[in-house]
Amino acid sequence: MIAEKMIKIGNRVDVEITGLQKYGAFVRFGKNRGLIHISEIKSGYIADIHEIVAVGQKVKAQIIDIDEFDGKVSLSLRTLEAHPQTHHIQRKFHFNNSANKIGFQPFKDNLADWTEEQLAYLKQVKENQGA
Numbered sequence: 001m002i003a004e005k006m007i008k009i010g011n012r013v014d015v016e017i018t019g020l021q022k023y024g025a026f027v028r029f030g031k032n033r034g035l036i037h038i039s040e041i042k043s044g045y046i047a048d049i050h051e052i053v054a055v056g057q058k059v060k061a062q063i064i065d066i067d068e069f070d071g072k073v074s075l076s077l078r079t080l081e082a083h084p085q086t087h088h089i090q091r092k093f094h095f096n097n098s099a100n101k102i103g104f105q106p107f108k109d110n111l112a113d114w115t116e117e118q119l120a121y122l123k124q125v126k127e128n129q130g131a
Contacts, residue, residue, distance in 0.1 A: 003048045006034045007032065007063060007066065008063065008066075009063050009064060009065065009066060010062065010063065011060050011062070011063045012060055012061070012063075012080070013030075013034075013060070013061060013062075013063065013075070014029060014058060014059075014060055014061075015027035015028065015029040015034070015053055015058070015059060015060070015061045015075065016028050016029070016056065016057070016058050017053055017054065017056065017057045017058075017059070017090070018033075019055060020049055020050060020053065020054075020055060021036055021049075022038070022049065023037065024036055024038045024041075025038075025041065025049065025053050026039075026059065026082040027075060029061075032073060033073070034061075034063075034072070034073035034074060034075045035072070035073070035075070035087075036061060036074075036075045036076060036077060036112065037074065040064065040074070040075070040076035040077060041077055041078065041080075042077060042078055042081065043054060043078055043081055043083075049103050054080055055064070059077060060079040060080060061076060061077055061080070062075060062077075062079045062080055063075055064076045064079065087113065
């Protein structure tokens, strides 16, 4: 439940980290509690949240969402960075980097070969069923 009615999306608040899980940091600010999801801790990949923040640490965060139904507050440290990266930019780098062997470009490059292989396999299965 939201204790203070003046809490709004976009507000910057001083928070204290009260707990850490692999998916994010639980925080307290005033009489309120919230969560900073691991994707909102900082731009870029985070392998271990414990290397970035610690229980008891006090930081400034920005409110990015309020679920008025159950009072959950989502916060972000990433939005307060000087040049925050968006998830879209990070995904674009990974998915368009053919060295990563993931994403759309490697799929596009291999689609014709995979299609031929699959059609040959299906033809063989059909021939074996008829025999």
